[in-house]
Amino acid sequence: MSRPSFRLQHLIVAAGFLILALAGLFTTGMYFMRSDKTITEARNSIFTPTMGEAHARLDLLFTPADTTLQLVTIHSEKPYFLKTDATTIPTSLTKTLDSARFITSIYTGYDDGQYFMILRSNKQDDLHKMAPDDTAYILHTVTIEEHDYKRLLRFFDKDLNLIKTSDISDRAPVFDPRERPWYGTATQDDALHVTMPYRFASSGEFGISLSRRLQNLDGVAGADINLESLIGALATLKPTPEASIALIDATGNILACSDAKGLARRSEQHPLSCGPLSKATADELVMAGKTAPQSPRFRRIVTDDGAWVAGGESLPELGANGVSMVLAVPEDALVAGLRTTRNDTLLLLAGGFILLLPALFYGAHLVTSPLQCVAREAERGRKFDFTAGESTHSVVTEINDLALSVDHMQHTIRKFMQLAKSVSRIRDFDRLVPLLTQEMQQATATQAVLLYMPDKDHTLHLWSGCGIGGECLGHDESEALPPTTVVPQGKIPIRTGGLPPEDACHRHISTLLNGTDAQHQHWFAAVTLRDKRDAVLGELLVIDQVPFSQERLAFLRATSGVVEVALDNDRMVKTQKELFSAFIRLLAQAIDAKSPYTGGHCTRVPILSRLLAEAASDTRQGAYASFGMTNESWEELYLASWLHDCGKVTTPEFVVDKATKLETIHNRxxxxxxxxxxxxxxxxxxxxxxxxxxxxxxxxxxxxxxxxxxxxxxxxxxxxxxxxxxxxxxxxxxxxxxxxxxxxxxxxxxxxxxxxxxxxxxxxxxxxxxxxxxxxxxxxxxxxxxxxxxxxxxxxWGFDMPRPEVLYDRGELHNLSIPWGTLTSEERYKINEHIIQTIMMLSELPFPAHLENVPEIAGGHHERMDGTGYPRRIKGELLHPLARIMAVADIFEALTAPDRPYKKAKTLSQAMNIMVGMAKSGHIDRELLCIFIREEVYRAYAENHLPEWQRDAVDAEALLRDLG
Structure with missing residues (x-):
């Protein structure tokens, strides 16, 4: 299974995103790590001053009431205004009510059930609604005289003048102070006691009561504080708008709360709640206070509205019943600054990411685009496409180095492959050697390349040279390899050094460089070229103006290997061709030597065929105007012409040499x-x-x-x-x-x-x-x-030759009755059968693709243009052009051969007249015979191969006219 892979551009963007995400996570982590510390620091910075201010504020609230209560508790007798006929009230109490507006009433209850209360009129509740308009104060008394229960309301104006007295004794419910919450708790000790919030019986308002036991009488003095006033006072202490402040007693009951909504939610049956503070939370804070009474108590509260931090501290100012003040602040408010910093940081990171994302893509593009180019170039190299590709440039040095290395590698491979391809296409040694030096000079980008090869005496001579200007040197056997560059055989594969000024190579350099810089210092690298058997093929001398680096020497070693392979292969192919050609000539010469009746036919037909093929390829008129010869064609013609009668090795000698009709092994x-x-x-x-x-x-x-x-x-x-x-x-x-x-x-x-x-x-x-x-x-x-x-x-094989019924008929009368010549039809067939054997023999040879037509060419020289020839009766238009050429050459040689014992050779004019007749009768190619006559191929052949008596005058124009 292949491993997953990702694009580098995506990885770079992902890495940038990951860095920003990690920064965000780090910021968030730091936020949470510092939140507790921040909460503690914020809590201390908020709670301490708030509690201090609360103490001061509560002192302002409760001290006047407590002072008044202390004054009241020291009286040794019941006040005069308890009497039913009293018409005045003490100014000290009314002044207290005027100065402390949060105190709504001051009262005293006695253990006999008597009670008095002085309160301000507010015109809101039922009691106050009974007061006259000018009423400023109300005196509410409950007296018992002689078992007579008397409940009176006296209404005073602001000057303390009695305005009205009302008897409400008959109104229910019956008011007994001893049953009020402020009374029972205060009778236990002399401390100041604070009640739970409750609805005042006198006014119907919610509030709390402060009470103290009377010192000289059996009773309790108290003062009512309006809950709204207390809540208003507490609300001003809130450090944040979302905070809540409450007063709780020792049992965890909430006495007052800065949350005004607590009034609406409270009833007689349900305790007061205060924002996030509940009875359970208050109980926890009370318990914490009991374990550490001198230290602030803190709790974390989680509600539907979020998390809160609540802290409580005892208020000794409110007496001995363990009243504490509790402050609840949202955690968000405590860490608002930190959260703001966090949010700002995250926002900055998000904004930075948004801004950085295009930069990341652009930066990734700058990095990956050159890498993609390099990857594409490498992929092209994997597909062996080393043509010049796109150039690569990057702002990253390493990528530039990589691209440069890949480019150099491809350039090197391209030059190497071009060199290998160029030399592999050349089969001609005379063309191969100059090409090798030229390609090596271009591949190595040096000043000049010289190739020295051994002669038969194994002396290295200059064979070819090529310079940077395109100048080349040919084979010069007089120029031996300079001694200074000779590499000892079997010792060092390559040798480098500087060329001395007197070195003979300077003359070659001057020729190759047109005299430019020829006298300057030059450096050489000499490579000994060896074949597979470690025999020396030659010496490759590479010359440049600068010393050769190890990199260039490595490339030179590699490319010289191509030269070695090319030279070795070429020499091997050349040797094999020479050997094959020698065997072919040996076979043809053996056929000629076998019988004097064939003379030198097999040797002379190749000469005539080549002369006629050259003339046909040079002509620019007639049917052969587009005819041309390639190297492969020449090789085919060479082999076919030398082997055209190879089948004669199977023809019995007594048939070939039959000079008379009765001759067989001997003349009968x-x-x-x-x-x-x-x-x-x-x-x-x-x-x-x-x-x-x-x-x-x-x-x-x-x-x-x-x-x-x-x-x-x-x-x-x-x-x-x-x-x-x-x-x-x-x-x-x-x-x-x-x-x-x-x-x-x-x-x-x-x-x-x-x-x-x-x-x-x-x-x-x-x-x-x-x-x-x-x-x-x-x-x-x-x-x-x-x-x-x-x-x-x-x-x-599909031959179409009439075959006689018997192989030989040596009957004496039968042979003597032969109409023409000395051969019977059976013997004539045996003679003609040589072409069948030629085709069969040559077809069995594994000719390469470029020589696959050799059997067809060699076996077609006895076919006729009219399709009546043998062995296959092929018409002229289907005959291979080289077979038609060989047919003309074969007939002309047979007519003019001076070494046939059974007939006399024809002169040129006689032979040409006979051949014109043969062309007209559809035997040979008329166009080829015209070329043969017009280009005087016969004359060129006769000058070297016919005796003078045969070389008579030929009327070429008359022959051409006769041919039409």
Whole structure:
């Protein structure tokens, strides 16, 4: 499974994003790490001054009331205004009510149930609604006189004048001070006591009561403080608008709260709540106060509205019932500054990311774009595409170095491949060597490159040189390798150094550089070129104006390997070609040497074929105007022309060399002559027998002479027919048949001393001697049947040559009756069969692709333009052009060959006239013969290969006119 990969541009952007995210996480982490400390510091900075101010504020609130209560508690008797006829009230109490506006009433309750209260009129509750308009103060008294319950309301104006008195004794409920919450707790000690908030019976308002026990009487003095006033006072102490301040007692009950909504939520059955503060939270703070009474108590409160920090501190100013003040502040408010800093930082990071994102993309593009170019170049290199690509530049030095290295690598590989490709396309050694030096000079970018190669004596001579200006030097056997640059064989693969001024290379450098800088100091690098067998191929001398670095030497070693391979391969191919060519020439020369009747035919046809091919490729008119020869074509023509008669190695020598009709392994005319001699002797014997028998000597003599004359005449005729020089017509054939009817007596067994094959050919009823036999015989013993296997093989090749029924027919009468020449139809087929063997033999050879036409070319020189040739009867337009060229060359050589024992050579004019006739009859290519005549190819050939007597004048214009 392949590992996942990511684009570098995305990784860079992701890295930038990750850095910013980590910075954000770090900021957030630092926020949370410092939040506790910040909360503690903020709590201390808020709670301490707030509590201090609360103490001072509560002193201002409660001290006047407590002072008044202390004054009231020291009275030793009940006040006078408890009497039902009292018409005044003490000014000290009204002044307290006027100065301390948060005190709504001052009162005293006694253990006998009596009670008085002085309160300000506010015109809001039912009690105050009974007061006259000018009422400023109300005195509410409850007295018991002689078991008579009396509840009175006295209304005073601001000057303390009694305005009105109302008896409300009959109003329910009955008011008993001893049942009020402020009374019971205060009777226990002399301390100041504070009640839970409750609804005042006198006014119906919510508030708290401060109470103290009377010192000299059994009763309790108290003062009511309006809860709204207390809440208003507490609200001014809030450090933040969201904070809540509450007063709680020792049991955790909330006495007052800065949250005004607490009034609306409170009822008699439900305790007062204060923002985030609940009874449970208050209880926790009370318990904390009990464990550490001298230290502030803090708790973290989590509500639906968020997290809060609550702190409580005892208020000894409010008496002994453990009243404490609690301050609850939202955590957000405590860490607002830190949160603001955090938010600002995160906002800055977010803004920075938004602004940095394009910069990251742009920066990533600056980094990755060159890398992508380098990657594309590397990918092109992986695909072996080393053509010049896009240039790469980056602001990053390392990327520039990488791009430069990749570019140099591709450039080096490109030069290396160009060198290898260039040298691999050249097959001609004479073109290869100059190309090697030229390509090496361009690949190494040096001043000059010289190549020295060994001769037959293994002495290194200059073969080629090439300079930076394009100047080149050719093969010069007089210039040996300078001793200063010679690399010891088998010692050092490459040697470098400076060229001394007197070095012979300076003359070469001057030639190659057109004299420019030739006298300056030059440096050389000499590389010994070796083949696979470590034999020296040559010396490569590279010359430049600067010393060779290790990098250049490494490249030189690599490229010199290409030169070594090219030279070694070329030498190997050249050697193999030379060896192959030598074998071909050896075969052709062996065929020529095998029989004097072929003479030097196989050697001379290649010469004629090349001359005609050159003329055809140079012509610019006619059907061959576009004809041209390539190196491959020349090689095909060379091989085909030398091998065109290679099939003759299979043609029996007695057929090729058959100079007379009766000749086989020997000339059987001698047998026939002997038979004639036998018959003549028989005639002499008959004569002398007749003489001995006393016959007419003169008549016998005449008969003998006539018989001998006839026999001599008949033998002369048979001998003339045997030479093949004159045609044999029907009359001649009839005379031969007549002569054949003569008989002679064979007295010896002709089956003795013969081979089993010849014995097999004898007729089964062959007569035993003595027997009379015909003078000329066509017996079955002279017939050789063909091999069925060879016939099937030829049939598979698609040859279209009429095949005779028998392989050989050596019948004497049959051979003497040959109309023209000396060959029977069977022997003529055997002669022509050489072209079949040529095609079959050459087709079995593994010719390379560029030589695959050799069998077709070599095997087509006996085809005719009219399609009646052999062996395949191919028409002229389907014949390979080189086969047509060889057909012309083959015929001309056969006509003019001076070394054929069976015929006399033709002169140039005779041969050309015959060939014009052959062209007109559709035998050879008319256009090629025109070129042959017009370019005087015949004359160029004759000058070097024909004797002077054959080189007569040729009327070329007349021949061309005749050809049309």
């Amino acid at each position: 005319i001698h047998e026939i002559r002997t038979r004639f001699e036998v018959i003549k002797r028989d005639a002499h014997i008959a004569y002398w027998k007749g003489v001995s028998e006393e016959g007419d000597r003169a008549a016998l003599q005449k008969t003998l002479q006539d018989e001998l004359r006839t026999l001599d005449d008949d033998f002369a005729f048979v001998a003339a027919c045997n030479t093949g020089e004159a045609p044999v017509d029907d009359a001649a054939r009839q005379r031969l048949r007549n002569i054949a009817e003569r008989t002679w007596e064979r007295t010896l067994d002709d089956t003795l001393g013969i081979s089993w094959a010849e014995r097999e050919r004898k007729e089964p009823d062959h007569p035993l001697p003595p027997v009379m036999e015909k003078l000329l015989c066509d017996s079955s013993a002279f017939v050789v049947k063909p091999d069925a296997v060879s016939q099937e093989t030829e049939d598979r």
